[in-house]
Amino acid sequence: MPPKILFVDDEPDILEALDNALFEQPFSVTTAEGPIEALEILSRETFDVVVSDERMPQGSGAAFLAQVALRYPDTVRILLTGQATLEAAKVAINEGRIFRFVDKPCPAETLISTIYEALETVRPRPRSEDSANDRAAHGVLQELEVEHPGIGFLEIDGRSGALVLAAVPDVETAMHDLLRALDGGG
Numbered sequence: 001m002p003p004k005i006l007f008v009d010d011e012p013d014i015l016e017a018l019d020n021a022l023f024e025q026p027f028s029v030t031t032a033e034g035p036i037e038a039l040e041i042l043s044r045e046t047f048d049v050v051v052s053d054e055r056m057p058q059g060s061g062a063a064f065l066a067q068v069a070l071r072y073p074d075t076v077r078i079l080l081t082g083q084a085t086l087e088a089a090k091v092a093i094n095e096g097r098i099f100r101f102v103d104k105p106c107p108a109e110t111l112i113s114t115i116y117e118a119l120e121t122v123r124p125r126p127r128s129e130d131s132a133n134d135r136a137a138h139g140v141l142q143e144l145e146v147e148h149p150g151i152g153f154l155e156i157d158g159r160s161g162a163l164v165l166a167a168v169p170d171v172e173t174a175m176h177d178l179l180r181a182l183d184g185g186g
Helices: 012-021 035-044 061-071 086-095 108-122 127-147 171-182
Strands: 004-008 028-032 049-053 076-081 100-103 154-156 163-165
Touching: 004 012, 004 035, 012 028, 012 108, 028 035, 035 049, 035 061, 049 061, 049 108, 061 076, 076 108, 100 108
Parallel strands: 004 028, 004 049, 049 076, 076 100
Antiparallel strands: 154 163
């Protein structure tokens, strides 16, 4: 089951941008246009991570996340803020027990990596599972190298398990070589 993420912001354009930023990630994304709607959604569904804006007309994100901490303590909480006040920080840390503050505007890569880090606190993989997955992934790479010599520049992304290009000096040449190898050398 994909990790479930709830985004809370009073601006629909920002919610749409957040949803689009995570489109290719293996997450189930739900959005809410404020704390009231978010609490209604949380009463019906379980989420792994809640990401909330700080300043909203219905109340502060810090106060909302404090409610989430009380009602749903296993849900990881992230606060997006462009103008954190000392009071908001105190509430977020002391009452909301947030996982992380993220500055707004936030690059998609930063938000995605923060969510992955938050998910590790919710769904840590046992070490034995990590090593078994690593062995299986390396076995797949070895089989591909035998079947298609010259594609040794592929590696397994540790987070998603996807095959990705390793750091290569010339990506265009590497892609050409990969396509040629997969096409039977022609």
